[in-house]
Amino acid sequence: MKVKIIDSGFNEDKKLNYVQYRVSELDKSSLEKLLSELEEEIKKDSDDLLITIYHPPEYFPLGSDEAQIRMEDFISREEIEMNIFLSSFLQED
DSSP, X not given: OEEEEEEEEEETTTTXXXXXXXXXXXXXXXHHHHHXXXXXXXXXXXXXXXXXXXEOGGGOXXXXXXXXXXXXXXXXXXXXXXXXXXXXXXXXX
């Protein structure tokens, strides 16, 4: 499984910040489990999933002053954290 941040910003309608991830290289059963059981905003795009997570401004992981200086580090950390979250979710019975 690969996780990549493809977009982030502010959603005017929801008045929340968001991070959108592309999750690729999933087997069919993992893809179906995530589609049916995740509570986050999720869309299927071919064999990939697009997962959007919304955050209030104070919890937006890419919004701090430090993140603005070291954005690549913060993006990598968020991708790793999402990969761990999804992996542990898929391992649950």
